[in-house]
Amino acid sequence: MILVTGGTGTVGRHVLEGIAAAGIKVRALVRDLGKARALDLPLVEFVTGDLAEPSGLGPALAGVDRVVLISAFSLDMARLQGNLVDAAARSPDPPRIVKLSGLGADPNGPILMNRLHGETERRVVESGLPWTFIRPTLFMQNFLRMAESIRHKRSFSLPAGNAAIAQVDVRDIAAVILRVLVEGDHDGEIYELTGPEPFTFSGAAETLSAVAGGPITYRPVSPDEYKAQLLSFGLPEWMCDALNEFYAQYRAGAGLRTTDVIRRLTHQAPHSFASFARDHAEAFRIA
Numbered sequence: 001m002i003l004v005t006g007g008t009g010t011v012g013r014h015v016l017e018g019i020a021a022a023g024i025k026v027r028a029l030v031r032d033l034g035k036a037r038a039l040d041l042p043l044v045e046f047v048t049g050d051l052a053e054p055s056g057l058g059p060a061l062a063g064v065d066r067v068v069l070i071s072a073f074s075l076d077m078a079r080l081q082g083n084l085v086d087a088a089a090r091s092p093d094p095p096r097i098v099k100l101s102g103l104g105a106d107p108n109g110p111i112l113m114n115r116l117h118g119e120t121e122r123r124v125v126e127s128g129l130p131w132t133f134i135r136p137t138l139f140m141q142n143f144l145r146m147a148e149s150i151r152h153k154r155s156f157s158l159p160a161g162n163a164a165i166a167q168v169d170v171r172d173i174a175a176v177i178l179r180v181l182v183e184g185d186h187d188g189e190i191y192e193l194t195g196p197e198p199f200t201f202s203g204a205a206e207t208l209s210a211v212a213g214g215p216i217t218y219r220p221v222s223p224d225e226y227k228a229q230l231l232s233f234g235l236p237e238w239m240c241d242a243l244n245e246f247y248a249q250y251r252a253g254a255g256l257r258t259t260d261v262i263r264r265l266t267h268q269a270p271h272s273f274a275s276f277a278r279d280h281a282e283a284f285r286i287a
Helices: 010-021 033-037 077-089 112-127 147-153 170-182 201-212 223-232 237-251 261-266 273-279
Strands: 002-005 026-030 044-048 066-069 096-100 131-136 155-158 189-193 217-220
Touching: 002 010, 010 026, 010 170, 026 033, 033 044, 066 077, 066 170, 077 096, 077 112, 096 112, 096 170, 112 131, 112 237, 131 170, 147 155, 147 201, 155 201, 155 223, 170 189, 170 261, 189 261, 201 217, 201 273, 223 237
Parallel strands: 002 026, 002 066, 026 044, 066 096, 096 131, 131 189, 155 217
Antiparallel strands: none
């Protein structure tokens, strides 16, 4: 039995689909059972629980031999994921942990997101549980969050300047996680996942234009302008600042490097951004 946390999120949903399609018993820890059932995954066992309530995690871990550890980005992320790690370490048959982390994870790193992932990785290592860390770069699927702006305004804006980033399709992340789960020789490995080549957001706009039915424009904005935009959407100030830190590292060149991990582990070429755009063309179709 495999337990997946964060199964209703961007990566988790694809992980659940892949495990279920492989015929492996899978359980998802969710807080909202209604939202989980809306995923229409009849082969997945959903169990309610909350990472903030460690005393209630025992039933979710019963009979589990592998855990995929995913949760939303929050100030409490390291503590919440650490609660699951501690509960897993106390299990009669402690499971393997496969943690979805982030490129550059380091408890002493220069940006908040990397420090939170790094702190959780440290907790996993110190627990004594067998582990594998998956560290992807920026998700192509983040463009889907901007789809409404792209459809109606024919533009999108980010504080990324002219940075080129080897963004990765979450379908490839899920495929790597599935290989790690079903194979037995990945303990202690750290896998950095990237797309096949770096591309700029201006280049992405050109690619999206080809599937959207008209020209799409990328508008680079300053960190202050981006923060004001996010605040207007209701995001907390700490998250606005964290996202600006995140894009600053990419402006400094953090996204240029590519790896062959996806091809090596899945025996398939990673999705290009052009293939991502074609596969999601309807989401970007100009209104």
